[in-house]
Amino acid sequence: MDIAVLSDKLNQTLSTLRYGENPAELYEPIRYIMSLGGKRIRPLLVLLAAKMYDEDVENALLPAAAVEVFHNFTLMHDDIMDKAPLRRGQQTVHEKWNANTAILSGDVMLVRAYQLLFGIAPDKLATVLQKFSETAAQVCEGQQIDMNFEQREQVSIDEYIQMITLKTAVLLGFSLELGAILQGAPEEDAEHLKAFGNNIGIAFQLRDDLLDVYGDKAKFGKQVGGDILSDKKTFLMLTALEQANPQQLDVLTCWRHQTNAAIALEKVEAVTAVYNALDLRQQTEEQIDLYFQKALQHLCAVQVPDARKAALRGLAMQLMERDS
Incomplete structure (x- = not known):
């Protein structure tokens, strides 16, 4: 069973989910954002981890869907x-409807995510719910830290890595750990898969940072x-900010907090020029590879x-080489 087959099974499962009907204003935004697709990386990770221990992954489909809804x-x-x-190249929910609707619809999605986990075998359910809840809280912590950074002038690179670990990476790690737990994998294996996912997640976010500057808009979404x-x-x-010379620092400082839409393109070009001069594209690629290699060490264990492990390793390679 290859990734394409798992993707088909996953998409079929997602297509059968029912979130609710009335009021339509509450549930239509959920169907809308779920219809936008995406790579479905996290639920695929659940299935790939599960498949490492048992070819039959039917018991992992709804939990995988829960991760995608969350x-x-x-x-x-x-x-x-x-x-x-x-x-994903389409209007965001708060733009298409409004912020209040997006908040409330999102709240219902969190509830539905938990409901999708309730079918897990009783001997594993408490463990999964505890780990899922911890992960969900960490994702929120990461988002709050990210917002805190907006109010701070000084943020270290180590602090940034910790923030993206919480905001992005831990959910990938949990996805793999979940698949392993569902199939009764040894605890040590589940921990290594979680660490694999965490490191892939950091590399994934660094790739996202890179694509935000150097990506193709048509592909990036x-x-x-x-x-x-x-x-x-x-x-x-x-x-x-750490490596800039005085002149480059002046450029970066000058453009910060410049929010006039009329000069948006000029701002992007000026800051990107500093990035180019510092060879930040190459530096970021090196960091991506560093975390990718750490991830592979855990997968080897x-x-x-x-x-x-081949399918999981192959998917990880695709994520590291993506251009969107």
Whole structure:
């Protein structure tokens, strides 16, 4: 069973989910954001981890769907906080409806995510719910820390890595751990898979930071240069502030908090020019590879035959090489 087959099974499961009907204004935004697709990486990770221990992954389909519903809940709320106009190349929910509707619809998605976990075998349910709840809280902690950074002039790169670990990476780690738990994998294997996912998650977010500046808008699905325009403290910006010479620092400082839409393109070009001068594209690629190699070390430690790890390793390679 390859990734394409697992994806088909997952998409079929997601297509059967029923979130509710009335009031339509509450449930239509959920169906809308879930219909936008995406790579479905997190639920795929659940299934790939489960498949490493048992070819039959039927018992992992609804829990995998729960992870995807939860992930889209976080995106819906993040887009409100970031005032993001686009998600996967389409209007964000708060733009298409309004912020209040997006908040409430997101709340229901969190509830539905928990409900999708209730079918897990009783001997595993409490463990999964505890770990899922811990992960959900960590994702919220990461988002709050990210917002805190907006009010701080000084943020270290180590602090940034910790923030993206919470905001992005832990859900990938949990997804793999969940798949292992569902199939009764050894605890040590589940921990290694979680660590694999965490490191892949950090590398994934660093790739996202890179694509925000250097990505193709048609492929990226979000506004290229959006992080620069919103003055987000990404890995590229923090590294630039750390390494810039006085003249470059003046450029970065001058453009911060410049929010006039008429000069948005000029701002992106000016900041990107500093990034280019500091060779930040290459530096970021090196960091991505560093975390990817850490991830592979944990995957190697998982006590199953290499052939059973091949699909997971292949997906990780695709994530690291993506251009969207």
